[in-house]
Amino acid sequence: MIRPSSSLLCRRSFSLFTFVRLLSAHTASRVASPTSRTHTLFARYSTSNSVISDPSRPDLFYHPVSLPMVGSAYAVSFLTQPPPTPDSCSVVGWLPAETAGKADAEAGLNDFVENPKFRVIMHEAIQTGLQEKVDDIWINAALQLQQGWMHIHGITKNNVVDNRNLPALGRIGDPDDIIASVLVQDSKILPDTYQSMPSYRLCTSDGPTLLTEGLAAKLKLVLEGAISREAAQ
Secondary structure (H helix, E strand, C coil): CCCCHHHHCCCCCCCCCHHHHHHHHHHHHHHHHCCHHHHHHHHHHHHHCCCCCCCCCCCCEEEEEEEEECCCEEEEECCCCCCCCCCCCCEEEEEEEECCCCCCCEEEEHCCCCHHHHHCCCCCCHHHHHHHCCCCHHHHHHHHHHHHHHEEEECCCCCCCCCHHHHCCCCCCCHHHHEEEEEECCEEEEEEEEECCCCCEEEEEEEEECCHHHHHHHHHHHHHHHHHHHHHH
């Protein structure tokens, strides 16, 4: 079972790490008494479609799944609906429920595995959202920039306050936080020039991707449509 690293818990972190701490508490009870209620609860989570909501990120949900060569894991998703398959494009990535072969090993950020299918659909949703002008933040950013390449960033949040991790106008942010770049001409976004950033990480020490409000809503709609098609196949 996952155990949090003390060094990770001292860093600015939330979401997956908050969830890890909760699972760690379950672990202690399970070790103390294999027949405890915690053990029963974990068994239920591992064998049902019970969704677990994140206490720090109301937009994040954890779905118990079983993966080949890994076993029990939690699929991280922005949807309350369970994924039709463990590797559904709606899954941001996976957090193993147990560290294989290392009962006493600590688990943390390095145990999160990104889902390449999600990365593809995320970029499609963002580009479409920019085309449809669903997000005022980026519309206003283009008005300020007027001309040049604009970097699309996520926003970050910790367990104390919200913090929009957007660099000052004209400054380039951390490559890990740049989702994509798009050309602006005459204060207007040109969605066809959208270029994804290969170095962007879906999960950092600030947690999984957190988009600005308009793009987040668009992504959710796209994901809901995608899993409907997956379920029909």
